[in-house]
Amino acid sequence: MTGPLDIRGARRRYVTVCVLFWLPLGLTIAPLILLLTERGMAMAAIAGFFAAHSLTAAALELPTGGLSDVLGRRAVLAAAGLLNLTALTLQGLGTTGWVLGFGMVLMGAGRALSSGPAEAWYVDTVHAHSGPGAELRTGLARGASATSAALAAGTLLGGTLPWLLGLGPDLGARLSGATSGLVLPLSVPLLLGAAVEIAFVLYVLAALPEPPRPAATLGDVLRGIPATVAGGLRLGRRDALVRRVLLSAGAAGSALAAIELLTPGRAAALTGASESGAVLFAALACAGFVCSAIGSHLAPLTARLAGSGERAVLVSLGTSASGLLLLGATAASTGVGSMVLAAIGYGLVYVGLGAAGPSENDVLHHRVAGSGRATALSVQSLAMQLTGALTGLIISVLPPSPLPWLLGGAVLLAGALLWTCRGEPTAPGLDGADLRHPDADHPHQDDLMAGRTQ
Template sequence: MIDARAARRRFVLISALTWLPRGLGLPVMVLLMEVRGIGLAGVGLVFAVYGIAVASLELPTGGLADVIGRRTVLAASAAVTVGAVVWMAFATSLWMFVAIGVLNALARALSSGPAEAWYVDAVHAAAATAGGGKRASGGGGPDAGELRRGLAQGNAAGSAALAVGTLVGGGLPLVIALWGLLPDRGVLVPLSAPMLLAALAGAGQLAVALLGMPEPERAGERPRFGEVLRDVPATVGRGARLGFRDGLLARVLLTAAALGIALNAIELLTPGRLADLTGNPAAASTWYAIVAAIGFAAVSVGSALGPWVARLLGGGETTDAGRTAATGAVVAAVSLGGLAASASLDGTAGIAAAALAYTGMFLGLGIADPSRSELMHSRASAKERATVLSVDSLLLQAGGALSAIGLGALAAHWSVAPAWWLAAATLL
């Protein structure tokens, strides 16, 4: 088994490779569907199918990772990602994009916990080996500082990959079009190029998962396929019960719903706000890609600052993690409130205010997230760790769905400012 530092390096790499394909596809996905002749109603259908599928698959896939191993599930996620993005590059009809949405949802659900759970398991196993061979299977054992550093660096790497991917994915079609490398019409167009690049990143994720993520040995014989299927529901139930019976863990998990509301509020309403500021949808999409990349970069910086903030606040392992998570949430809420207050600004001032608010909000979320993860892992054992992470992701998705319905209607009836103020309040 590898040592804690080697596990951390591999976790950082797999985190970056997990999020890079999504960053590459983010700026062009909607535009590619529109080029294929799919209207906003069809695009909305694709997103709705994706959201429902993710919510439906989160807990079963988390339980599967706890039963058959993290590496196998993460490799499956990478393989599905490769197939989905390659198909999207060539897709031409609504039913194809709907099917791709289901595949993307499956890949997202499969990847929502295994890498992080693998890293925590690896650190526990390394600590047990160093301590004389007694295997750690729960929240105790390893140095809390090592876990905090690793979780923060993994989060920072994923956010940095999203930022880089968003910029590359947004600029690559323009470069290809200017050089005339692909036609504007046909099966393969300039907007398809980021999807093909995302497939290469997914292949890299698959290789690292298969070759660079050795699983800690588990007690007993490897389960048969039938036993796996029977164990998944039991594992899901055990993880869900732990998540809602443990008071501290329940509070941490419920903050995921608030995060989902806040994140979806800005992702849903900011593009339209920028379109109003610029008066040009094409220019708005460019500005949104830049602002989103700034936000992802701020998450990376915030994640790197998280351990330093925890040491500054002090108070013990659990206390300083709680204080750090709360501090990050306050920074994010204040920044989102600033975005709401900037709704009265016009032109360049409004764009600059949006970028500044994005920076502050994602910086706060970056500071908070590693400490949230640390609190979750301190309450979960290896048997249900990935399932608890899936509960967290499920609540994040549920909060986003609630935000899409409620805050979207609120913004349409009044304006974006009340919707953003309400989203900011949920973070406090």
């Protein structure tokens, strides 16, 4: 590339990448399990598919983050898009268990590859243009808002398309007959997602310029990944602020596991039937993404009002924890007033988490060197996944009661309280360098810059 992009150009491209990546995944939320059931898969097999997806993503999270730091952001993002394209095609057209399971494994690998490179590219580009002290929160907030909006739109579209195909006279039957049962109405959202993945890959290759990296052989790449991963794992031990970011990510994972596991059953109990409960849950999932987008959009304002990014995280996570505790307090009641309070609590959970994310990552990027930025994001994602999985196991053995909701709320509140203490003034980075930007001895400087438009 001939020169770094300006800040506005980098933001626009980062937001576009977020939309193009997450829209296909949003399209799968409503129809995927129903499609797998329609293909004759038992619930045990479906659970196995999702377990394979999660285990693949967790196992590859750190190595693929290191791959992005060694090989480059654009190449890894394009590879993630190609894996997702293949996975969505296999899931949309597959009729046998091994094909569908392989599709879920590829989706997990694509998820691991995508964890961090786009955000790392944005931060690298901003730093190349304006230096390491540049304000990041606004762009990160817009990317998070775009992600949530894409998931919300994808959820609605993915749930609506099969229903629309069923409105016409035997349209769904004709579609299935014309393809010998290969394409069902429930397949259409996934195949549409595959088409969007093609656009994603082409956009990444064309619109995300990177400075030339030293030519790397396969041996260089393989040797560089373990060192980068090891540095990422050491980072939380060396830096108190980064450690808080990672612990907060774990607390958020616990909260999300609680609300995602418990909400479907609560929706079914409110409506009186599993089918109508599923419709209500889809609507709630879409509303949650919208609330998260609103929270992310408000992250820079929250930081300015709170006086610093760290206090903004405290306020945001505290808001989210209060919402989850409110859900727990109303779990045993089905009255109209309790339902209204539960809806408010549900919205607060997602608004708070959406507002906390950009400020947390703004802290992270000012403490981590560019050579390990994607790895640090992968460590953060892994902390969220592992803690969420552990919370899910604990919740599964607890009796139906307010207790599981309150457990998630208590963990998230503990994550918020981590931010009541000041961080360490210095932090060695992944490459051993001091990662403080020039204003690190004045902890509010970043937050003053958050109010400046580029």
